[in-house]
Amino acid sequence: MSVSPELLLTVARELSGLSLDPAHLEPVVPQLSAQLAGLAALDELDLETVEPAIVLRTDLEGQP
């Protein structure tokens, strides 16, 4: 997977309206690249029937 500071700059600006200094994004690239493989490997877990841990629990009063 190819990630560049320019791509991140465009994504931040166009999708989030965040104007960033390109120099601040340079160290982000290796961090992201290092983590993407790990995130892809989460597919090795059988998650088909698993709901996210953020699903709200209702308490005894039925309130979320």
Place this chain on the structure above:
Amino acid sequence: VSTAELTRLSIAEAAERLRRRALSPVELTEAYLARIQADDPDVRAFITVLADAARADAKTAEAEMSRGQYRGPLHGIPVGLKDIIQTRGVRTTCGSRILATWVPDTDATVASRLARAGAILLGKLNCHEFAYGPTGVNAHHGTPRNPWGADRMPGGSSSGSGVAVAAGLCAGALGTDTGGSVRIPASLCGIVGLKTTYGRVSRAGVVPLAWSLDTIGPMTRTVADAGLMLGAIAGPDPADPGSAGVGVPDYTADLGAGIRGLRIGLARSVFFEHLQADVRVAVEAAARALEGLGAALQECALPRMRHAGAALFAIISAEAMAYHEPLLAKHAAAYGPDVRSRLLAGQFVLATQYLKAQRARRVIAAEVDQALTAVDALLLPTTPVPAPRCGDHEVTLDGVTQDVRAWLTRCTRPFNLTGHPVLSLPCGLTREGLPVGLSLVGRRFDEATLLRIGQAYERVSPLRGQVPPLA
């Protein structure tokens, strides 16, 4: 009694003298303030020292005690708070330049609970900027000096808490733990740190790093002291939506019950790979010592645990960036480079990746829950390496080179993902004289069993009673 002796007393020891009125809270507070005045300019554990307020609170405590109004074991005990815990009328910098002059108008729940218990607040403690880093290195307020080695990292993010307790600049402190931030400085500074069950201690009024991972816990010189502090701060709080409606036991009740018959699991295939040799020796010796005290050791398999780091990355990155986005939009240049780049990485975690991580979280947590049906606690090293040197960016173990932050959090971050409580306590010294931390992982809301095991071990620990050379 000398200042040095007073500032090495455990909370329990000091409390007993205070209760018997063999020691005055004013005398104890003055001893700590003298140590801070003499040593903190070099140690840099405190960002803000509250000398006048502490003296006034100590006099109030003394007056209450003289009237027979003894509030309990924290009454008159001088403590410190990590500087992301809000304090009314006292600046709360979060270890940052951005909030260097921010003065909150409310106390965090934990601050008010400690005050209600009669603790004396000495000041606000240094930390990794916005609690987002395990090294404790802080370019804005200076890096706290590890009392076991001046050129060594204190560990973070609760670096000032770890250093102040280890160096005898406060009797106990609170830290926060989102990926290891109580346990890592506890391990690197040779003290006790308790990462509490998610929901056990209110987060209300604590500046968040990641809402679904943040916990608050005590950092102390003894296991019993951690139980005393936890007893004061634990319990439900309607101001925290993550607070659990679970009652608070007396954490000191079973401390001396021993551990005969308890079962302790070792997940060697996950947590005992790539350890610095002296860390392995110390942790294996601790396991044998627990066996000698009557515990039964058994192997545990946690095959899904190897995915915990990736899942935690997605969650902490996305949640931290969601909180910081407005601040970053205005003050990006005022963040330290390491924290800024970690925050910005969260801008590019996709919502689908975040949710995949939250689904993985559920199965990894279930695996730990299942393991803890067969054993009473899991045992592992807190950090696979002792305190690295302050300038180290990478560490090589068994031929594997990684970012020092990845090594430091390898054994801690999984349990923020799963929410389980973990007690870290010192279990030995390396040949270079650096402390090694041992972690005990327990069932949710069963901090009491961890404290019981920790107390039993502490009595035979090779570090028992040792004072750091720079303290």
